[in-house]
Amino acid sequence: MSATARIPAISRHLSQNANEDSSGAQAPNQLPWNPSSSSFPALKDLPPLPNAPAGAAWVWGEDDQLGRLNLLTPARVKASVAEIKTGEIIPLNLPLNMPEKPAFERETFQHNIKTLWEDVAFDDTYSLNTQSGTQWDGFRHVGHFETKTFYNRATAKDFIGADANTHRCSIHHWANHGIAGRGILLDYWHYAKTHNKLYDPNTSHAISFAELKACAAFQGLDLRPESQGGHIRVGDMLFIRSGFVERYYELSSAERYAAATRSHDNLCFAGVAREPQLREWLHDSYFAAVVGDSPTFEAWPVPENDHLHQSLLALWGCPIGEMWNLEVLARKCRERGSWTFFLTSAPANVPGGVGSHANATVIL
Known part of the structure; x- marks a missing residue:
């Protein structure tokens, strides 16, 4: 040089x-x-x-558009490849038509097949809401309620209207950067069932930090950062299984519809609590993203408008994954006695997009 x-x-x-x-x-x-x-x-x-x-x-x-995805540096991604032991592939994506009826009055998935040449060639078209099925909440999804600002000083005027900037906080930035790294699973649903802590995932059961620590200890994990002697590494992606997917498949179609069409005020889902200790842990662990199997990640409904979504998305720039299919992954982790793995996800490259289906895969 x-x-x-x-x-x-x-x-x-x-x-x-x-x-x-x-x-x-x-x-x-x-x-x-x-x-x-x-x-x-x-x-x-x-x-x-x-x-x-x-x-x-x-x-x-x-001008940052990535938030904590910045933590997925080449060195950390390369190190996370060491999690691949057998090469077994585990997709984490639910079918696009699941749930049959999405909650929060969201549109149902529509699939149509178009004939190009009769009996010879076909196309198909999808109509979907990116907030149903296995998804990422992007930075345009929820802002800070009091100030009406989104991540890194964006506002609603950047997204819609005559002066909209179609690229600010858009999901396509994540697609162009890529998402890959080490995931770590807390199988709280299994821990709760084996410790007689029974609850329905379609209720507002709040998972406290003390319960997550107990779950982690049951799995042989220490939830402190690695710098303090624990198992959490900077840039890890946190997975929490709360039982929504397993419970969904146990319900009849009529019961699923009834659960999803409760009024907005009556919608209930299990998820993480919003207590200060848990909020501080989520921040201070410097996860690159957080993921759950429920439609809301945090316990729902939210009292006093204290949404964890606004902290994760708007204040910290931490992506939220919801309704991920963790069933096979949880079973494999239990069989292996290991709760970390290599994850890759490919969000849709849609300039101006609010969210995306995850297109997520674990490799063990």
Whole structure:
């Protein structure tokens, strides 16, 4: 490398290292943050940002569209490939027509076959709502309620209307970056059943942090970050099985319809609680994404408009996966006695898209 070429490279290296302390930890006030840092500030140590709600972690750059997907660095993705032991493929996608009747008055999936040449060639067309079936909630899905801002200072005017910016917070940024890395599963549904903690996933059963820790201990996992001696690595993708999919297949078609068509105020689903300790853990673990098997990830309904969605999506830029099919994965993890795995997901490349079906696959 010539001396001229080395100057900008050295400058980038010094600028990047200035954002870290001697241990490689990210310094809170040095923006933008370096996603390759070894550890990151706790929720209580986030720097206040101009024109941002309290607790906003818009720290990866003024034009950032990826949020915590920035943590899926090439080095972390390469390291996660070590999770592949047998090469067994486990798709995590429910059929596109499941649920038969989506909740929240969302449209049902429609599939039509078009004849191109009779008896010889066909096309097909889909009509779907990306918030039903196995899905990713994108950053356009839910904003911060009080300030009406979305991730990294976007607003509704960026998405719809005459002045809309069709690319800001769009799902296609995730598609162009790619999603791959290490997943870690907490099979709370199995833990609850084996410990006589029975509940219906179509009720507002809230899974506390204490219960998640007990579930993890039952599986032989320590929910502390790896930097503190635990099993959680920066950039992991968290999976929580709450039993929705198993329960769905136990219900009749009429029971499924009745559960999905309850009024908005009466819709109930099991999911994680919103207690401060759990919220801090979700933030401070620096998951690249969180995933559940229920339609809401968090316990539903939400009291006092304190949606965890607004923290994860709008404030922290953490993708939320919902209605993922974790049934086979959970069984295989139990059989192996191992709860980590390699995951890849390909969101739809739709400029301006709000969400996407996950197109997700685990390789064991």
